Amino acid sequence: MLGELSQAFAFIFQPWPFFWVLLGTALGVFVGAVPGLTGGMLITLVMPLTFFMDSTQALVLLVAMYVGSVSGGLISATLLRMPGTPSSIMTTFDGYPMAQRGKPERALALGIGASLIGGLIAGVFLVLLSPPLSRWAMTFSPWEFFTMVLMAIVLIASISQGSMVKGLIAGFLGMAFAMPGLNESDGQLRLTMGIQDLSAGFNLLPVLLGVFVMSQIIKEAYELHKTPTALDPGRGRVLVKLAEWRRHSVNIVRSGVIGTWIGILPGVGASISSMVAYATAKNFSKTPEKFGSGHDEGIVASEAANNANVGGALIPMITMGIPGSPIDAILLSALILHNLQPGPLLFITNGDFVWALMAAYFVANILMFIIMTLSVRTIARVVVINKAYLLPVIFVFCVVGAFALSNRMYDVWVMIGFGVLGFFLDRVKVPLGPFVIGFVLAEIFEVELRSSLQMSDNGFWGILDRPIAMSFLAVSLAMLVWPFVQQRRLKRQRQLQEAKG
Amino acid sequence: MHAVLRRLWGENRRRGDTLLACGLLGFSGLVVREANRLPPPFFDPLGSAAAPRLVAGLLSLLGLILVIRWIMTPLHTMPDPVDGSLRATPVSALAIVVAPIVYLLLMQFELLGFAPASTLLIIALAAILGRARRPVMIVSVPLAVVASFGLNALLTRFFFIDLPQRSFWTGAI
Numbered sequence: 240m241l242g243e244l245s246q247a248f249a250f251i252f253q254p255w256p257f258f259w260v261l262l263g264t265a266l267g268v269f270v271g272a273v274p275g276l277t278g279g280m281l282i283t284l285v286m287p288l289t290f291f292m293d294s295t296q297a298l299v300l301l302v303a304m305y306v307g308s309v310s311g312g313l314i315s316a317t318l319l320r321m322p323g324t325p326s327s328i329m330t331t332f333d334g335y336p337m338a339q340r341g342k343p344e345r346a347l348a349l350g351i352g353a354s355l356i357g358g359l360i361a362g363v364f365l366v367l368l369s370p371p372l373s374r375w376a377m378t379f380s381p382w383e384f385f386t387m388v389l390m391a392i393v394l395i396a397s398i399s400q401g402s403m404v405k406g407l408i409a410g411f412l413g414m415a416f417a418m419p420g421l422n423e424s425d426g427q428l429r430l431t432m433g434i435q436d437l438s439a440g441f442n443l444l445p446v447l448l449g450v451f452v453m454s455q456i457i458k459e460a461y462e463l464h465k466t467p468t469a470l471d472p473g474r475g476r477v478l479v480k481l482a483e484w485r486r487h488s489v490n491i492v493r494s495g496v497i498g499t500w501i502g503i504l505p506g507v508g509a510s511i512s513s514m515v516a517y518a519t520a521k522n523f524s525k526t527p528e529k530f531g532s533g534h535d536e537g538i539v540a541s542e543a544a545n546n547a548n549v550g551g552a553l554i555p556m557i558t559m560g561i562p563g564s565p566i567d568a569i570l571l572s573a574l575i576l577h578n579l580q581p582g583p584l585l586f587i588t589n590g591d592f593v594w595a596l597m598a599a600y601f602v603a604n605i606l607m608f609i610i611m612t613l614s615v616r617t618i619a620r621v622v623v624i625n626k627a628y629l630l631p632v633i634f635v636f637c638v639v640g641a642f643a644l645s646n647r648m649y650d651v652w653v654m655i656g657f658g659v660l661g662f663f664l665d666r667v668k669v670p671l672g673p674f675v676i677g678f679v680l681a682e683i684f685e686v687e688l689r690s691s692l693q694m695s696d697n698g699f700w701g702i703l704d705r706p707i708a709m710s711f712l713a714v715s716l717a718m719l720v721w722p723f724v725q726q727r728r729l730k731r732q733r734q735l736q737e738a739k740g
Numbered sequence: 741m742h743a744v745l746r747r748l749w750g751e752n753r754r755r756g757d758t759l760l761a762c763g764l765l766g767f768s769g770l771v772v773r774e775a776n777r778l779p780p781p782f783f784d785p786l787g788s789a790a791a792p793r794l795v796a797g798l799l800s801l802l803g804l805i806l807v808i809r810w811i812m813t814p815l816h817t818m819p820d821p822v823d824g825s826l827r828a829t830p831v832s833a834l835a836i837v838v839a840p841i842v843y844l845l846l847m848q849f850e851l852l853g854f855a856p857a858s859t860l861l862i863i864a865l866a867a868i869l870g871r872a873r874r875p876v877m878i879v880s881v882p883l884a885v886v887a888s889f890g891l892n893a894l895l896t897r898f899f900f901i902d903l904p905q906r907s908f909w910t911g912a913i
Contacts, residue, residue, distance in 0.1 A: 288899070291899055404802055404805055404806060404809075405806075407798075407802055408760070408764065408799065408802045408803075408806075411795050411798050411799050411802070412764075412767075412799065414791075414795050415767070415771060415792070415795045415796065415799065418771075418791060418792050418795070422788045424783070424784070424788070425781075425782075425783045425784070425787070425788055427778065427779075427787075427788040429774065429775070429778055429788050429789070429792065430771060430774045430775065430792060431774075432770075432774060456836060456865075457833050457836050457837060458833075459869060460829065460832040460833045460835070460836040460868055460869055461828060461829060461830060461832065461833035462828060462829075625870060625876060626869060627865075627866045627869035627870030627876045627880065628866065628870075628876070628879060628880065628883060630865065630869055631861065631862040631863075631864075631865035631866050631869070631880070631884070632862060632883070632887045634840065634861070634862075634865060635858045635861065635862060635887065635888065635891065636891075638840075638843075638844075638858075639891065639895055639901065639903070642901070642903065643895075643899075643901045646901075646902050648844060648847070648848050648904075651844055652844065655837070655840055655841065655844070658837075659837055662833070666756065667756040667757060667759070667760045668753075668756070669760065681791075684791075685791045688786070688791075689784050689786050692784055692785050692786055693783075693784045693785075698785065
């Protein structure tokens with residue numbers, strides 16, 4: 240393991256791979272810092288340009304963007320009270336009040352440092368857990384893969400923002416849109432409605448560009464926000480003394496582990512990690528009353544967890560081909576576009592590639608720390624940039640990206656169509672993350688279910704012979720039923736309290 | 741009946757969810773109609789029509805749950821959230837969808853090549869997003885020219901992407 244990792248580091252420190260990691264991290268930090276622009280947007284936008292790159296270097300670039308974008312969100316969360324990325328929402332609760340009290344450098348330094356340590360903690364888990372998990376996943380039959388995909392969809396629907404019903408709608412709608420075209424299992428054309436271009440279905444890239452980028456541009460035009468004013472990031476050093484980190488060590492390690500663990504759960508994004516870590520830090524704190532008023536512990540917990548989530552979410556993606564978050568679904572599609580088959584065999588067929596990704600993850604975290612510490616003041620000036628300059632150029636990039644896929648206008652029309660759909664879904668509070676995950680996982684879901692039934696002598700009851708698949712199914716059912724049970728319990732408690740009071 | 745309609749249409753969120761449920765039912769119907777046209781399975785017990793039918797069924801069910809939930813919830817118990825920091829501008833949103841459609845049609849019917857069409861699009865989008873304010877336009881016009889022609893040169897010469905170049909007016913740009 241150490242030999243492979245050191246070889247991977249040697250590769251990453253070669254000029255070109257290092258340049259891509261540096262570029263990806265810097266771009267990610269910038270995009271993450273600008274409210275309204277997200278890491279998912281950046282990665283989707285850059286993906287078509289990577290067609291011309293070596294697959295390892297392309298994915299190294301995208302992973303660095305992922306790391307940078309999650310970290311960059313803390314700048315606008317601290318100085319604007321607007322999370323640059325959804326995962327930084329908890330940072331606004333303590334980062335902004337601290338900056339308002341005249342300590343912006345301290346708030347930023349705590350956030351940047353916690354992001355680095357949280358990211359590195361998850362990196363250790365990534366290196367230690369991925370090889371054994373991948374070996375374990377190789378023992379899986381189609382039943383296990385089918386139930387795992389089911390679990391991913393239910394999990395993301397139940398934990399994603401807002402109502403579970405809408406999360407499920409998003410997931411199944413994504414699956415439905417992945418179905419037109421030539422069916423992989425039996426070569427049957429379906430759901431094309433007589434449209435010739437639909438024979439190949441909807442390509443993943445135009446769908447992603449539409450849902451993540453085009454819909455955001457429409458949203459920006461629809462919602463005229465008041466121009467934000469950023470607090471001054473100050474002139475002091477954006478660093479916190481080592482002794483102070485020792486004081487925060489328990490909180491930071493706990494939040495890092497929470498972030499990693501939630502990241503491993505299929506489909507659950509970084510915002511949930513930071514929420515859970517923040518709540519846990521508050522519960523364990525000796526001064527919980529200070530949370531929300533500019534408390535160190537709140538910033539540390541939120542930022543350590545959301546960065547750790549990135550590393551955690553890479554684990555199921557690398558080892559099983561199951562996305563740990565919506566951005567991982569995009570990375571998964573990048574793997575497919577570069578002719579790399581995600582899944583447990585990736586370690587065997589492209590071991591060097593996997594280790595290079597892990598090394599890139601570590602290096603990107605360290606570069607993120609250096610870039611943000613040195614240039615946070617410059618970035619702070621740019622975060623309030625007028626999006627009327629940025630978004631039109633971004634849109635033209637989207638058109639090129641969709642068109643370049645197979646040199647046809649049809650894909651650009653698909654992008655616009657999904658942009659409009661994404662905007663409407665967002666308006667009615669249907670989350671877009673599960674939609675993308677459903678779209679990416681639909682094929683695996685169907686292929687594995689059909690393979691399972693072909694192999695089974697007892698039809699669907701064949702699942703009873705597979706304990707791991709049964710446990711995945713049980714978790715899915717429990718996740719489906721739990722919110723209703725909890726609701727009933729709360730209702731009963733309220734009734735009891737009313738009766739007493 | 742009137743009370744039911746009021747519960748489905750009385751508030752913004754209810755209206756949105758009712759429209760979503762109607763959309764889901766219509767979409768599911770379309771999927772099932774297309775799935776019914778497929779031949780019976782010959783390889784495996786499921787066949788190609790099973791997954792679309794299953795997903796369409798689940799979507800219809802979830803749409804019905806949405807509707808039933810609002811019918812069961814009395815009005816004014818869950819007021820629409822108000823965000824004071826933003827103002828909705830649906831005309832701009834419509835314009836931002838129409839502008840790219842016109843842009844694509846211009847290229848598809850070879851009225852303009854990629855670079856000039858993109859220049860016009862960037863200016864149009866900047867005008868919509870920046871409310872056509874003068875400072876925004878002063879920056880956006882040169883930005884549009886540089887970005888469009890620069891991108892065109894970069895993508896066609898270095899990345900060999902075959903962007904639409906034919907123009908009705910000049911033959912080629």
